[in-house]
Amino acid sequence: MLEIKDLAVQYGHHDPTIEHFNLSMKKGEIISVVGESGSGKTTVIRAVLGALPGAGQVTSGDILFHGESLLKNSKSDWRKIRGSKMSMIFQDCGGTLNPIRKIGSQYVEYICTHEAMAKKDAWQRAVTMLSKMRLPDAENIMNSYPYQLSGGMRQRVGIAMAMTFNPELLLADEPTSALDVTTQAQIVRQMMELRDDFGTGIIIVTHNIGVAAYMADQLIVMHHGKVVDHGTREEVLNNPTSDYTKKLLDAVPEMEGKRYV
Numbered sequence: 001m002l003e004i005k006d007l008a009v010q011y012g013h014h015d016p017t018i019e020h021f022n023l024s025m026k027k028g029e030i031i032s033v034v035g036e037s038g039s040g041k042t043t044v045i046r047a048v049l050g051a052l053p054g055a056g057q058v059t060s061g062d063i064l065f066h067g068e069s070l071l072k073n074s075k076s077d078w079r080k081i082r083g084s085k086m087s088m089i090f091q092d093c094g095g096t097l098n099p100i101r102k103i104g105s106q107y108v109e110y111i112c113t114h115e116a117m118a119k120k121d122a123w124q125r126a127v128t129m130l131s132k133m134r135l136p137d138a139e140n141i142m143n144s145y146p147y148q149l150s151g152g153m154r155q156r157v158g159i160a161m162a163m164t165f166n167p168e169l170l171l172a173d174e175p176t177s178a179l180d181v182t183t184q185a186q187i188v189r190q191m192m193e194l195r196d197d198f199g200t201g202i203i204i205v206t207h208n209i210g211v212a213a214y215m216a217d218q219l220i221v222m223h224h225g226k227v228v229d230h231g232t233r234e235e236v237l238n239n240p241t242s243d244y245t246k247k248l249l250d251a252v253p254e255m256e257g258k259r260y261v
């Protein structure tokens with residue numbers, strides 16, 4: 001479904017932020033990209049979504065979605081793809097919602113910009129999606145302002161919005177980092193259910209090796225813009241090749257001889 005081939009991205013005239021990045025993703029696969037802050041994780045998924053900030057540009061390589069290069073896309077091509085074929089969620093989805101507008105009006109507007117639909121039907125679709133994300137009393141949430149919800153609820157609203165058009169690919173940038181551990185676990189489980197229920201492929205970017213390893217079919221470890229380990233979860237966890245990955249794994253607690261990541 002998605003192929004990233006020898007990708008390099010550079011911001012302005014600085015040295016490349018990422019280099020020689022490769023990835024091959026099948027439908028419904030979950031790929032975790034893990035690494036410390038500044039290692040280039042966000043840059044990878046922003047490049048996939050054609051949304052590099054500022055002077056960021058792909059300087060070599062290619063990104064293919066169903067065999068077609070995304071790098072050739074016009075703005076109108078991107079409008080058709082974003083939201084419907086691929087969506088992104090962020091660390092604090094609540095932060096991307098307008099604080100002085102109720103969730104319902106923002107959600108309805110989001111749906112109507114993607115699909116010609118009566119507002120009443122869009123409202124109903126939003127309520128259905130919120131319920132699927134197991135948000136209690138979806139109507140009440142639609143009538144709430146973002147600040148009236150907990151961080152975990154806002155994050156579920158963000159995921160529900162991103163999933164509205166059943167995209168094939170969900171790009172998740174530190175989706176659990178702003179949440180307490182219990183809520184983190186719930187959101188992680190819900191994302192995995194999305195894959196099971198809808199066949200959504202997920203690329204999750206995180207500095208948390210535990211979350212990354214728990215979710216991943218494929219695990220990619222980045223350090224200073226380069227991939228230092230890449231394989232199935234078991235390959236990377238059992239036979240890490242780089243010192244950096246070994247250090248990351250050593251920092252994970254062990255109990256009774258078993259490592260809990």
Ligand SMILES: Nc1ncnc2c1ncn2[C@@H]1O[C@H](COP(=O)(O)OP(=O)(O)OP(=O)(O)O)[C@@H](O)[C@H]1O
Pocket residue numbers: 011017035036037038039040041042043044053054055056207
């Ligand atoms: N808008 C930008 N303008 C210039 N350089 C940038 C920009 N965004 C990122 N960079 C550069 O790319 C590097 C990697 O950033 P990126 O956000 O991809 O890393 P990250 O691993 O996702 O880190 P974090 O977890 O802190 O977001 C940064 O250290 C910075 O040098």
